[in-house]
Amino acid sequence: MTQTPEAPAERTRRKGRAARGDTGRRGARRRRRGRLRFGLAAGLAFLVLVTAGAGWVYLRLSGNIDTFGADGVSKNRPDADASKGENVLVIGTDARTGGNSELGGGDKSDVGRSDTAFLLHVYADHEHAVGVSVPRDTLVTIPPCKLPDGTWSETRTGVMFNAAYSTGETAEGNPACTQNTVEKLTGLRVDHTVVVDFKGFSQLTDVVGGVKVCLPQDVYQNDLNPNRATRGKLLFEKGEQTVSGQRALDYVRIRHGIGDGSDIGRIKRQQAFVSSLIKKIKDDGFTPTKLLPLADAATKSMTVDPGLGSADKLLKFAMTLKDVDLHNTKFVTIPWKYDGDRVAVVQPDADALWAALKDDRTLDGKDAGAKNGGKAAASPTPSPTVQEVSGAGVSVAVYNGTMTKGLASTAAEALTDHDFTVTGTANAAAQDHATTTIEYGPGQRTDAEEVARLFPDAEVRAADTEGIAVVLGADYTGSASPSPAPTSVPSGVAEDARSADEDLCSNLSYG
Incomplete structure (x- = not known):
């Protein structure tokens, strides 16, 4: 075969390569290493920038977060390991500080008050949740709470629930006292407490681009403020619409002019609003571009317990909620x-x-205590649990209404064992009582019902006297022990529950 003669220039380049031998290969390796080092340096630089950016984000979010002191939380608390799920107390406050007065929070010099509150139970499977609203006018026992001067208040009985937040009469309020009160009321450990104010709530609804709501009728200014002399301008038209900012705040605060004008009716609308807000956030997706503005607005609006007092703790907790199904997110009001x-x-x-929340049982009786897809509770039915009875700060007089000697002393001993203060024992005016009665004076019904838990089947009734009196009947056998808590949620509670995916325009008014 005839070979094509090499060009002089090509021949010269070939001889040069042969003469260099391994040296050329080493040069190529050096060039490759150079490119590798450049790529590695660029990657590290990118990583540093990303890390620095994340650090900036965390610093920014953490800088937004206010916490309340843990020293105000009661030392006498429910067992932390009693439930596998988590309980988060959410308080909506009309605190007068930080620009809230301009949004309807009232006089800046006034005392901060809780406007709404619910206990959110997140089941251990992280697929179910239930929020239990507590009306602000609910009569409860407020246990000792820390005051601004470092002392602790006395136990108060038969007072409104929202008085707990005002304990100490400071402009920022007392979330630790509300937490103590909820633990006393429920027997459940509150793992975290979150306080959201008017201003933050308003900004949060702006960031998500508005929240869909539904009005059963046209709403005017005097529906929001019944003290107005005239009806005022139209605030909301009847039907479905999207609200944000001040309009969202006005919606959740409407009480008069809709339904029976009660706080219970307003609670139902607030539950519908929170449901709609959750749906909007989940529909938008848990992406950084969506979550960062949301987290920024949320952290600016909240005061939290120290356990959520940093961005990583707060975001980590928030991410545990992303798999909770809308249909499995329920809202109820305390019976x-x-x-x-x-x-x-x-x-x-x-x-x-x-008891159901403590055992991680859903409202329809399913076991949501683990990743089991919410299977029905195993048979046999769990044994009834006995919730602790605490009589701290409650005084009781005991009277023997039977012919059995020593019965009053026996009952008094049982009451003392549960921290009640027995003011005295005596025979009743008559010794022919068939059933035990517990009589109470004004404002003491809650404490009387706590006493009644030691005397199953006792009748609890109001009397024209001061204090609480136990009149023992023939049904009292000489032993007083806490009655077992029921093992199933009453049908009325379950039937009244609202799912987060429920029709916006359904079940919005009580009465």
């Missing part, structure tokens, strides 16, 4: 009834609800 113009807790229904 209640009217007591005059106040709200009384209905027993044993309330204790049944707390």
